[in-house]
Amino acid sequence: MDGKKLYHGAAYYPELWDEKVIEEDIRYMKEAGINVIRIGEFAWAKMESIQDQINIDFFVQVIKRFHDEGIETIMCTPTPTPPIWISHDHPERMYVDSEGNTMSHGARQHICTNHPFFRERSLMIVEAIAKAVGKLPGVIGWQIDNEFKCHVSECMCQTCKELWHLWLKEKYKTIDQLNEAWGTEIWSEAYLEFEQVPQPVKTPFLHNASLITAYRQFSREKIVEFLESQVNIIREYSKAPITHNTGRSFDLDNELLFANLDFASFDAYPDSSQYTALLLQYDLFRTMKKGKPFWVMETSTSHNGYLAGHQKNHPTGFLEAEAVSGYAQGAQGFSYWLWRQQRTGCELSHGAVLSAWGKPTVGFKRVMDVSAAIKKMEPMMEETIPLQAEVAITFSDRARSFFLTEPLEGLNYNSLLQNWYDTVLDTGIHRDLIMEGGDLKGYKLLMTPYVPYLSDALRKKGEEFAKQGGIWIVGPMTGYRTEEHTVHRNAALGDLEKTAGVESLYWYPISQTNSVGKAFGTQAPLGHWATVFDPETSNATVIGTVRGGESDGSAFITEKVIGNGKIIMIGAEPIGDKGKLMLSRLIHHYAAETGVQVKTITSNGTIVIPRIAKDGRYRLECAVNMDGKGGVVTVQQIGKDALTGKTILPGQLSLEPYEYRFIKYDI
Ligand code: GAL
Numbered sequence: 001m002d003g004k005k006l007y008h009g010a011a012y013y014p015e016l017w018d019e020k021v022i023e024e025d026i027r028y029m030k031e032a033g034i035n036v037i038r039i040g041e042f043a044w045a046k047m048e049s050i051q052d053q054i055n056i057d058f059f060v061q062v063i064k065r066f067h068d069e070g071i072e073t074i075m076c077t078p079t080p081t082p083p084i085w086i087s088h089d090h091p092e093r094m095y096v097d098s099e100g101n102t103m104s105h106g107a108r109q110h111i112c113t114n115h116p117f118f119r120e121r122s123l124m125i126v127e128a129i130a131k132a133v134g135k136l137p138g139v140i141g142w143q144i145d146n147e148f149k150c151h152v153s154e155c156m157c158q159t160c161k162e163l164w165h166l167w168l169k170e171k172y173k174t175i176d177q178l179n180e181a182w183g184t185e186i187w188s189e190a191y192l193e194f195e196q197v198p199q200p201v202k203t204p205f206l207h208n209a210s211l212i213t214a215y216r217q218f219s220r221e222k223i224v225e226f227l228e229s230q231v232n233i234i235r236e237y238s239k240a241p242i243t244h245n246t247g248r249s250f251d252l253d254n255e256l257l258f259a260n261l262d263f264a265s266f267d268a269y270p271d272s273s274q275y276t277a278l279l280l281q282y283d284l285f286r287t288m289k290k291g292k293p294f295w296v297m298e299t300s301t302s303h304n305g306y307l308a309g310h311q312k313n314h315p316t317g318f319l320e321a322e323a324v325s326g327y328a329q330g331a332q333g334f335s336y337w338l339w340r341q342q343r344t345g346c347e348l349s350h351g352a353v354l355s356a357w358g359k360p361t362v363g364f365k366r367v368m369d370v371s372a373a374i375k376k377m378e379p380m381m382e383e384t385i386p387l388q389a390e391v392a393i394t395f396s397d398r399a400r401s402f403f404l405t406e407p408l409e410g411l412n413y414n415s416l417l418q419n420w421y422d423t424v425l426d427t428g429i430h431r432d433l434i435m436e437g438g439d440l441k442g443y444k445l446l447m448t449p450y451v452p453y454l455s456d457a458l459r460k461k462g463e464e465f466a467k468q469g470g471i472w473i474v475g476p477m478t479g480y481r482t483e484e485h486t487v488h489r490n491a492a493l494g495d496l497e498k499t500a501g502v503e504s505l506y507w508y509p510i511s512q513t514n515s516v517g518k519a520f521g522t523q524a525p526l527g528h529w530a531t532v533f534d535p536e537t538s539n540a541t542v543i544g545t546v547r548g549g550e551s552d553g554s555a556f557i558t559e560k561v562i563g564n565g566k567i568i569m570i571g572a573e574p575i576g577d578k579g580k581l582m583l584s585r586l587i588h589h590y591a592a593e594t595g596v597q598v599k600t601i602t603s604n605g606t607i608v609i610p611r612i613a614k615d616g617r618y619r620l621e622c623a624v625n626m627d628g629k630g631g632v633v634t635v636q637q638i639g640k641d642a643l644t645g646k647t648i649l650p651g652q653l654s655l656e657p658y659e660y661r662f663i664k665y666d667i
Contacts, residue, residue, distance in 0.1 A: 001140045001141055001240070001241055001263075001332070002140070003332075004382050005035070005332075005378075006327055006332060006333075006334075006374050006377070006378050006381060007035055007036045007072070007140075007295070007332055007333035007334070007335070008033055008034055008035055008036070008333075008334055008335070008370065008371060008374055009034060009035070009036035009037060009038060009074070009333055009334070009335030009336070010029070010034050010037060010038070010335060010336045010337075010338060010339035010353055011037070011038045011039075011041075011298060011335065011336065011337045011338040011339060012025070012037040012038065012039050012338070012339045012340070013039070013042070013043070013338070013339075013340070013342075014039060014058075014059075014062045015043045015046040015058065016342075016343070016344075017340070021340075021358065022062070022065075024358055025339065025340060025354065026065070026066065026069050026071070028353075028354055028360070029069075029071055029339070030069065030070070030071075031368075032353060032364065032367045032368055032371060033367070033368065033370075033371025033372075033374065033375075034071065034339070034353070034367075035070065035071055035072060036071060036072045036073065036074060036140065036333065036335065037066060037071060037072075037073055037074070037339065038073070038074040038076060038143060038297065038335060039059065039062065039063075039073060039074075039075065039076065040059060040075055040076040040077070040078055040129070041076035041077070041078055041080060041081075041143065041145065041146040042078060042080065042081045042108065042146070043059070043078050043081075044078035044079070044081055044082055044083050044125060045081070045083040045084070046058065047059070047078065047125060047128070047129070048083060048125055048128075049083060050085065051085050051121075054124070054125065054128045056128055056129055056132035056133065057132075059075075059129070059132070059133060060132055060133055060136065063075070063133055063136050063138040063139060064136065064138060066138060067136070067137060067138030071138075072138055072139075072140040073133075073136075073138045073139050073140065074139075074140065074141045074142065074143055074297075074335075075129065075133055075139050075141075075142055075143070075240075076142070076143040076144075076145070076146060077122075077125070077126045077129065077142070077143070077144050077145055077230050077234075078125065078129075079113075079122045079125075079126070079144075079145045079226075079230070080108045080109055080145050080146045080147075081108045082111050082118060082121070082122075084105055086111065086117070086118060086121060087105040087110065087111055088105060090117075092115070092157070092158060092159070093111055093112060093115045093117060093118055094110060094111055094112060094157065095109065095110055095111060095112050095152050095155045095157065096112070096155055096156040096157040096160075097152070097153075097155075097156065098153075098154070098156055098200060098201055098202065099201075099202055100156065100201060100202060102157075103152075107151065107346070108146075108151065109149070109150070109151045109152045112155045112157045112159055112160060113148075113155070113222070113223060113226050114155065114157075114159050114160055114163055114222050114226070115157070115159045116159070119226065119229070122226070122229075122230070123229060123230065123233060126230045126233050126234065127233050127237075130233055130234045130236065130237035130238055131237050133238075134234065134237030134238030134240070135237070135238065139238065139240050140240055141240050141241050141242070141243065141263070142234055142238065142240055142241070142242040142243070143242075143243055143244060143245055143265070143297065144227050144230050144231060144234075144242060144243070144244045144261075145226075145227070145230070145244065146245060147245055147246070147247055147250060147267060148223050148227070148244065148246070148250060148252055148257075149223065149250040149251045149252055150247055150250050152251075153219070153251040154199075154200070154215055154216060154218075154219040154251065155219065156199045156200075156201050160199065160219075160222075161199055163218075163222065164197070164199060164215065164218055165194045165195055165197065167218045167221070167222075168194050168197055168214070168218075169194050171214075172194075175191055175192065175193055175194055178191065178194070178197070179191060181210065181484045181486075182208055182210035182211060182214075182484060182486070183208075183210070183486055184208065186208065189208060197211070198211070199215060200212045200215050209405055209406055209485040209486070210484045210485045210486060212405045212485070213401055213402060213405045213484075213485040214484075214485075216251065216401045216404065216405070217253075217398075217401065219251065220251065220252055220253040220256065220397075220401075221253070221256065223252065223257075224253070224256045224257050224259075227244060227257065227261075228260055231260060231261070241262030241263050242261055242262050242263075243261050243262065243263050243264065243265040243295065243297070244257060244258075244261060244265070245265050245266060245267050245297035245298060246258075246264075246265070246266050246267075247266060247267055247268075248266070248281065248284075248414060249414055251404075252397065253397045253398065253401075254288070254397050254435070255396075255397060255435040255436060255437060258288050258289065261289070262289070262292075263289055263292050263293065263294060263295065263332075264285045264288035264289050264292070264294040264295070265285070265294060265295035265296070265297040265333070266281055266285050266294070266295075266296065266297065267296075267297055267298035267299070267337070268281055268296060268298070268299050269298075269299060269300055269304045269311070270322075271303070271311045271312050271314070272312075272314050272315055272318040272628060275318075275321075275322070275626040275627065276418065276421065276422050276425060276626075277418060278322060278325075278326075279325070279329075279421075279425060279607065279626070280417075280418060280421045280433065282294075282325065282326055282329035282330070282331070283329070283389075283421075283431055283432055283433050284395055284432075284433040286329055286330040286386060286432065287432045287433065287434050287435075287438060288435070290438075290439065293330055293331060293332030293333075294330060294331055294332070295331060295332060295333035295334070295335065296326050296331055296333065296334045296335060297333070297335050298335060298336070298337035299322065299334070299335070299336060299337065300314075300336065300337060300350070300351045300363075301314075301319060301336050301351050301352065301353055301361065301362075301363025301364070301366055301367055302314050302319075302351035302361065302362050302363035302366065303350075303351045304337075304350055304351060305347065305348075305349030305350040305351065306346055306347045306349065306350065307346045307347075307348070307349075310349050310350075313351075313362065314363075314366070315628055315657075315658075316366070316658075317628065317657060317658030317659075318628060318658060319363070319366040319367070319369070319370060320366065320369045320370055320373055320658060320660075321624050321625065321626055321628075321658040321660065323370040323373060323374075324370075324373050324377065324622065324624055324660045325607065325609060325622070325624045325626065325660075327374070327377060327381055328377070328381070328386075328609040328611065328622035328624070329386060329609055330385075330386045334370070336352075336353055336363075336367070337350070338350065338352050338353075339352060339353050339354060340352055340353070340354045340355075340356060340358075341354065341355050341356040341361065342356065343356040351363050353367050373660075376643055377662065380611075380620060380642055380662060383613055383614060383620075384611040384612060384613050384614065384620045385611060385612060385614060386609070386610070386611055387430065387598060387610040387611055387612045387619070388442045389430045389431050389432040389442075389443070389598065390429075390430070390442070390443055390444045390445065390591075390594075390595075390596045390597065390598055391424070391429050391430065391431045391432070391443065391444070391445045391446075391447070391591060391596060392431070392432050392433070392434045392438070392440065392443045392445070392446050392447070393417075393420065393421065393424065393431060393432070393433050393434070393446075393447045393448075393449070394433075394434065394435075394436060394438075394446070394447065394448040394449075394451060394458070395417070395433040395434065395435055395436075396435070396436050396451050398436065398451075398453065399413055399450055399451040399452060399453070400413035400414065402452040402453055402481060402485060403416075403450070403452065405485060406452070406481075406485070408509070408528070408529050409509060409511060409528065409529070411477075411528065413450060416449070416450045416477075417449070417450060420447070420449050420450070420583075421433070423580050423583050423584055423587070424447075424587060425607070426580075426584065426604050427584055427587050427588055427591070427599065428599045428600045428601055428602055428608070429587065429588075429591055429596060429598070429599040430598040430599065430600075430610055436451075436455065436457075436458050437457075440461065440465050440470070443465075443470065444469075444470055444471070444591075444594040444595055444596055445470065445471050445472075445473070445587075445590055445591055445594050445596060446462060446465055446470060446471070446472045446473070447472075447473040447587075448462065448472070448473065448474050448475070448478055449473075449475060449476055449477065449478060449570070450476070450477045450478065451477075451478045451479070452477065452478070452479070452480055452481040453479075453481045453482060453483055453485070454474075454478055454479040454493075454494075454496055455483065456495070459479075459495065459496055459499055462474065462499075462567070463499050463562065463567070465565070466562045466563060466564075466565035466566055466567050467562055467563025467564065467565060468563065468564060468565065469563070469564035469565045469594070470565045470594065471565050471566045471567075471568060471590045471593065471594045472565070472566070472567050472568065473568045473570065473586075473587075473590065474496065474500060474567060474568065474569050474570070475531075475569055475570035475571055476528065476530070476570045476571065476572060476573035477528060477529060477573070478493075478496075479493040479494060479496040479531075480492060480493055480507055480529075480531060482494065491503070491504060492504035492506075492507040492531050493531055499562075499567065500540060500558070500560055500567045500569045501538060501539035501540035501558070501560035501562075501567070502533040502538045502539075502540055502555075502558050502560075502569050502571075503533060503534045503537040503538050503539075504531045504532065504533055504534070504571070505532050505533065505534050505551060505554055506530075506531070506532055506550070506551060506554075507529065507530070507531045508529065508530060508550070508551075509528070509529050509530075510526045510527065510528070510529065510530035510532075510546075510549065510550075510551070510572050511526075511527045511528055511575075513526075513548075513549035513550055514548045514549050515530075515546050515547070515548050515549030515550070515551065515552075515572070516546070516547045516548050516549075517544050517545070517546060517547075517556050517557070517572060517574045517579075517582065518544060518545050518546075518547055519543055519544030519545070519556075519557050519574075519582055519586070520543075520544075520582055520585035520586055520589065521585070522578060522581055522582045522585065523547070523578065523582075524574035524575065524576060524578035524579035524581070524582045525574070525575055525576055525578070525579065526546065526549075526556065526572040526573065526574060526575065526579075527572075527573050527574075527575035527576075527579070528572070528573050528575070530551075530556065530571055530572030530573075531571040531572070532546055532551040532554035532555065532556055532571055532572060533554060533555040533556070533558055533569070533571055534554065534555070535553070535554065535555045538555060538558060539560070540558035540559060540560035540567075540569070541558060541559045541560070542555040542557075542558055543555075543557040543558060543559050543568070544556045544557030544558075544570075544574075544582075546572070555571070556570070556571045556572040557569065557570050557571070557586070558571075565594070566590075566593075568586075568590060570586075598610055600621070600633065600634070600636075601633070601634035601636075602623070602631060602632065602633045602634070603631040603632045603633075604627075604631075605625065605626055605627030605628075605629055605631050606623065606624065606625045606626065606627070606631030606632065606633060606655055607623070607624055607626055608621050608622070608623045608633060609621065609622040609623075609624070616667065617666070617667060618664050618665060618666050618667055619664070619665045619667060620642060620662060620663070620664055620665075621639075621662070621663045621665070622660060622661070622662050622663075623653070623655060623660060623661045623662075623663065624655075624658075624659075624660040625655040625656065625657055625658055625659050625660070626658075628657045628658055629657060630654065630655055630656050630657045630659070631654075631655050632652050632653065632654055632655070633652070633653045633655065633661075634651070634652060634653075635648055635649070635650050635651060635652075635653050635663070636650055637650055637665055638650060638665075639663040639664055639665045640663065640664045640665075641661060641662070641663060641664075642662035642663060642664045643661075643662055648663055
């Protein structure tokens with residue numbers, strides 16, 4: 001993969017079209033400025049329609065033909081759609097959901113990815129592909145499978161049951177230790193041997209929380225094992241970097257999943273009103289493989305669609321804003337799903353670049369706009385890199401798993417985090433999302449909201465970060481569960497209370513109890529579940545006090561000096577517009593205190609993405625209006641428009657809907 005180039009791509013299914021159409025596609029791709037295709041992820045049947053008769057020639061020819069035309073390839077492994085000879089008459093190989101329904105052949109992900117026969121055949125086809133195309137100059141990268149777990153979650157088949165028992169044995173060693181960890185005296189659950197431990201299938205009521213959360217972890221580790229078995233084979237035959245196109249709401253542990261992959265990539269289908277969800281992912285995947293560019297592996301040119309529905313069409317300008325902000329945030333590739341509209345199947349109504357009948361779609365012109373933008377920005381992207389953020393927000397798929405098991409009042413981790421992120425975004429402070437295990441070097445402020453189980457490792461890391469002069473904001477809703485998804489025995493928040501100098505009074509649903517929080521010169525209703533602190537016995541300064549309700553007079557925000565820094569606890573979340581204002585003041589306050597510099601003033605809906613020249617000579621800022629309403633950026637020092645060379649004076653700079661500007665500032 002050429003480190004300098006920006007890739008502009010599309011998912012392509014040459015196996016569905018004849019030669020004439022493929023030639024027409026090449027012509028149009030060149031016209032539209034497409035320089036990479038992603039192929040193969042659903043083509044297992046084309047490669048091995050009959051068991052053991054593997055033939056990859058067609059794809060070898062496609063890769064060569066496109067390479068000759070200057071179009072490179074990301075090659076996929078085709079394991080999401082195993083051919084009929086694997087599944088027909090073999091219900092034992094199929095995916096089984098938690099209601100006990102066995103999937104039929106059809107759609108994709110219908111098979112159990114842990115079944116030994118499927119695993120064996122997967123590795124055979126992967127090896128054949130890697131051997132055939134691994135060294136072709138056109139192959140610039142690999143994608144393993146496609147969106148693991150996008151349609152399914154944990155499988156409940158017999159194979160998984162046996163593997164579950166082995167996994168438990170490995171983890172707990174003896175059944176007594178499992179019983180102890182899960183507290184199985186409750187409801188006479190106690191097991192005599194590992195083989196008796198059920199999967200979280202249907203019961204009259206609910207399973208033990210420890211069991212459900214453990215099963216999620218088991219499933220997440222298993223899919224990574226499957227991914228890595230493919231990676232190891234590909235590495236034997238190819239030097240091209242490997243990724244997986246993940247999604248934020250699939251039942252995966254992304255930190256684990258990307259550990260042994262070479263670059264991060266994800267799929268995102270925001271409609272134009274969901275642009276902050278997109279920005280969150282840019283800020284997350286930029287740090288997944290720190291210092292390495294990520295890819296937007298799939299996005300729609302205009303709208304997504306399938307038999308049962310579709311999204312609203314993008315307004316003019318949105319796609320370009322999506323692409324420009326992506327590249328400026330650190331993407332190297334931006335790729336559409338899909339190139340040519342599907343003629344058959346279940347996604348006939350999905351947006352594409354070209355229609356099934358070979359004419360440009362409504363998205364084609366937008367793709368041309370993106371190509372023109374790439375031409376302009378490519379030299380700037382080559383000279384600069386994204387500026388290190390000083391503020392980090394913890395992202396945790398494990399936290400998401402805890403909320404899935406125990407949503408309390410129907411809480412959803414992604415939405416909670418999105419709200420938090422939106423508040424930070426609106427402060428104009430440049431930010432990263434980092435995984436639990438992420439490196440804290442370079443950050444001054446760390447926020448860890450909505451992590452029900454706070455590991456000892458993360459607690460110690462946060463403590464150390466504070467000692468060294470950082471400020472660590474913990475909560476809301478962080479630390480109230482143990483690793484085994486049980487309740488702490490020593491305090492509501494376990495050892496975190498000592499670290500943060502708080503003593504909790506209650507942990508309870510504070511929503512709709514008329515409890516109001518007072519802090520930072522403002523008041524706001526408190527919501528969700530709260531841990532409120534005793535102001536008398538806590539060894540920390542009270543910053544926010546609860547008024548009214550059941551815990552009137554208790555503390556919900558505290559501050560403790562520790563070493564050269566501080567730990568801030570947020571025990572209850574201020575909600576609504578007033579809550580947002582309070583949180584925003586809190587963030588500004590602590591960011592200023594810890595010396596955060598990188599922040600910009602814009603109207604909401606307009607963002608500024610900071611980059612820095614590789615040789616440190618200048619700063620480059622990319623201002624983009626993302627909400628399509630136009631906006632204003634406050635320019636604080638004299639700069640130069642990097643595209644026109646014109647001077648930009650300090651003051652208000654207006655942007656038209658979806659307009660973007662690149663501004664250079666001397667350092
Ligand atoms: C993705 C998937 C693609 C296509 C697309 C449609 O989830 O990876 O194959 O189905 O959605 O939006």
